[in-house]
Amino acid sequence: MSLLQVIGVNHSYTSKKLFKSKDQTNQALIDISFSIKEGTCLGLLGTSGAGKSTLGKVILGIQRPQRGQVIFQGYDIYNVSKSIQRKLRRDLQVVFQDSYSSVNPRMTAERILNEPLENYEKLSVSEKRRTVISLLERVGLSEKDLKKYPHQFSGGQLQRINIARAISLKPKLIVLDESVSSLDMVTQSLILDLLRELKDDFGLSYLFITHDIKAAFSISDTLGILEKGELIEIYDSKDQFFSSQHPAVVRVRDSILPEHPRSRSLSSRLNLVKS
Template sequence: MCLLQVKQVSFSYNTNKLFKGKNQANQILTDISFAIEERTCLGLIGTSGAGKSTLGKVILGIQQPQQGQVLFQGHDIYNVNRATRKKLRRDLQVVFQDSYSSVNPRMTAEQIIKEPLENYEKLTLGEQRRTVIELIERVGLSEKDLKKHPHQFSGGQLQRINIARAIALKPKLIVLDESVSSLDMVTQSLILELLAELKDDFGLSYLFITHDIKAAFSISDQIGVLEKGELIELYDSKDQFFSSKHPVVSRLRDSILAEHPRFRTIGRRSGGETGSFSEEI
């Protein structure tokens, strides 16, 4: 079943030209269309400035596009009543890149995780406490961590707190906007494993926005390539991606720097290998 549909979305910023007093449109997204099915992950790859984060904000309902539609669970998120918008917002969560700026530094981990529960659920204090304990343990931390403040966590630990907050309401879709980019390789790998487990356990769908091809491959069922605000191509398998003749995709393939010598010829493969993106590249 189709969970999210992005239909011919275009977005631009209006900027004032100095001294001339005229507005000039700065086109960021142009005619973007794709869909995400339930329980799947779309990895959206692009270099800095490609428009990835702007597209994420459009999907989250933060920045309204000048053209096109964003349909979530069949509803146009920019053309619904307040009650429907609140329901859709419950089912659509986000984890941003900067784990520290995503939280209130004065709040404890418990307060951060329970915030969406207070906004959407009618739980007793005991039920709320049990739920928060379950959530923090599910992301690999412990009950004793609930009393800590953000500065007492590492970046990876705090991102686990943000993930716990994101799954608290059991949403349908989570937008992961460069959510592992600022982490070291070991921590990044552990967070990606956690996200994959949560996807299966909770039946989640992801939009995984990243500039890291290998990170995208580790978790995605489908890959989209964004370049200068345009969706270049969508790929359903590794073989499709690595056999693509598109020059933008060729440059992205060439940018892959494998840690192990046995992976360093993959960009030169002509075909013969199939499989999902989640397999090791």
């Protein structure tokens, strides 16, 4: 049974235009359907404006779609009681791109990690402290980081705290919305390693939203291509992706750039990701 099912989701935005008699309607999502099984990662790849973040908001329950359903753990997330909704929120977490805007700058790391525990768990002060220290250590930080504020961490360290917060309630699914795209290459690699390790250790499922094909291939079990609000295809392997001749997939493949300009021939780009 699928952990998450997205069924026929459509959503559009209306923007007002000066000096025009009619407002303009932009179709953000067009009949999107897919599923994610427990313990797997679906990478959702697309350029800016493809509809990736809108889809993420729909799945998280932030943006109600105009048509379609989001079924999580057998429940339509937009048509459930408040008690079920609370349970689903616990099991569905998110890590956003901007690690700094995702936290309260006036909270210490300890308070940031305590917040979800206080909302959902009944723990003593000592139990909360032990849990928070354990979470910090699980993501490569330590007890000495408890009293630090966000500005005292690097971007990579703060993203580790956001990941620790996301796993604190032992969720079933985490939406990773461009969660490594703002990090340098070394830090990005370390965070991806951490995400893979956590996925294996806790049986987590991920929706990995990104424009970075290398990052997507490094963590995803399946890969979906989103373009102009449409889900072009979902590929179960690299071979399927690289053999596809769909124009949208070809454009994504052509966007691959290795680190050094001398290596930027088409063949070397493809070999870089395949490896």
